[in-house]
Amino acid sequence: MARAMWTGVITFGLVSVPIGLFTATEDHTLHFHQLQRGTTDRIRNRRVNERTGEEVSPDDIVKGYELAEGEYVVVEPDELDEIAPGRSQTIEITDFVDLSDIEPVYFYRTYYVAPRGKEYVNVYGLLRSALATANKAGIATFVMRNKQYLTALRAEDELLVLQTLHWADEVRDPGRELPELPSGRAGKGKELDMAIQLVEALSAPWDPARYHDTYQETVREMVRAKSEGQEIVAAQEPPVATNVIDLMKVLQGSVDQARGTRGEAAAEPRDKAPARKPAAKGAKKTGRQAPPKTARTSATGRRAPAGGKGELRQLSKAELYQRATEQNVAGRSRMSREQLIDALAGAGGRRRKTAA
Numbered sequence: 001m002a003r004a005m006w007t008g009v010i011t012f013g014l015v016s017v018p019i020g021l022f023t024a025t026e027d028h029t030l031h032f033h034q035l036q037r038g039t040t041d042r043i044r045n046r047r048v049n050e051r052t053g054e055e056v057s058p059d060d061i062v063k064g065y066e067l068a069e070g071e072y073v074v075v076e077p078d079e080l081d082e083i084a085p086g087r088s089q090t091i092e093i094t095d096f097v098d099l100s101d102i103e104p105v106y107f108y109r110t111y112y113v114a115p116r117g118k119e120y121v122n123v124y125g126l127l128r129s130a131l132a133t134a135n136k137a138g139i140a141t142f143v144m145r146n147k148q149y150l151t152a153l154r155a156e157d158e159l160l161v162l163q164t165l166h167w168a169d170e171v172r173d174p175g176r177e178l179p180e181l182p183s184g185r186a187g188k189g190k191e192l193d194m195a196i197q198l199v200e201a202l203s204a205p206w207d208p209a210r211y212h213d214t215y216q217e218t219v220r221e222m223v224r225a226k227s228e229g230q231e232i233v234a235a236q237e238p239p240v241a242t243n244v245i246d247l248m249k250v251l252q253g254s255v256d257q258a259r260g261t262r263g264e265a266a267a268e269p270r271d272k273a274p275a276r277k278p279a280a281k282g283a284k285k286t287g288r289q290a291p292p293k294t295a296r297t298s299a300t301g302r303r304a305p306a307g308g309k310g311e312l313r314q315l316s317k318a319e320l321y322q323r324a325t326e327q328n329v330a331g332r333s334r335m336s337r338e339q340l341i342d343a344l345a346g347a348g349g350r351r352r353k354t355a356a
Helices: 077-083 118-134 189-201 214-227 244-267 317-326 337-355
Strands: 006-012 015-023 063-068 071-075 090-098 107-115 136-144 147-155 160-165
Touching: 006 136, 015 118, 071 077, 090 147, 107 118, 118 136, 118 147, 118 160, 189 244, 214 317, 317 337
Parallel strands: 006 090
Antiparallel strands: 006 015, 015 107, 063 071, 090 136, 107 160, 136 147, 147 160
């Protein structure tokens, strides 16, 4: 079981509940060591004097704020500790705001909040239910590890979640920071109608399990390939930007493609594909494979048919990639959705031919 990274109390009005904060996310990035080229010697970072090149002990390092070039205000570490507010024990809610009023750019990091003892579960549950019913977030500040945070406390299905927020002066004004922004005349007329149709055609329920960090998977595959002495193939070039003159044509093609893919998936039930008559002897192969008698469960929990292209098009790209990984399809990390379908259909056909 995870250990709380911070403990204290949440207060609202005269009510208080002891809680602990737990990290809600973890990093899955593949980490590398630094080595000297041509050797397995590790590279270490050292603190050195820029002028003399000599290594400096941590005890001899102080902080300096540069007023002008070469002119610093020197601050000792204990001077910062003296003015710090200390390790706060309280998250005091001062305001309740509509959760929808907080712009996403303000959210920073997420923590799970748990009651610190069975005797506090009822009060904890009361606060969670109140926030969920009112669709409000409790705004508070607190100090953790000598840093003060602005936070929003909100309700999830069964628990409270604390999200640290950026301070107002940390959020940049896009009007001043971005070189180009669309004018009020942009995004209107037939092009807008077509774009809305495309959005609706590609709409689906939110399911985070459908999405994977394909870049990290590609990095891991590259490391595996290099360890086995295999050749590394470069990724495809990014697509060319859409010509404004061809925008309507591209939008229409995108809508037709999306509707065709979704329409075929809707026409064939997910759990039971329609039976197809066997091809006559000597008939020309069409590339579509006969559906299997059974279907298996995909990584996202949906029943994933393992037949030809019609069945494969029922799956998301993430599910197709998972199937390709299980079948060890070469070059899968660089394939588009249609290429994954073609590769999986071909792999299925080869397996059936071998079995026969």
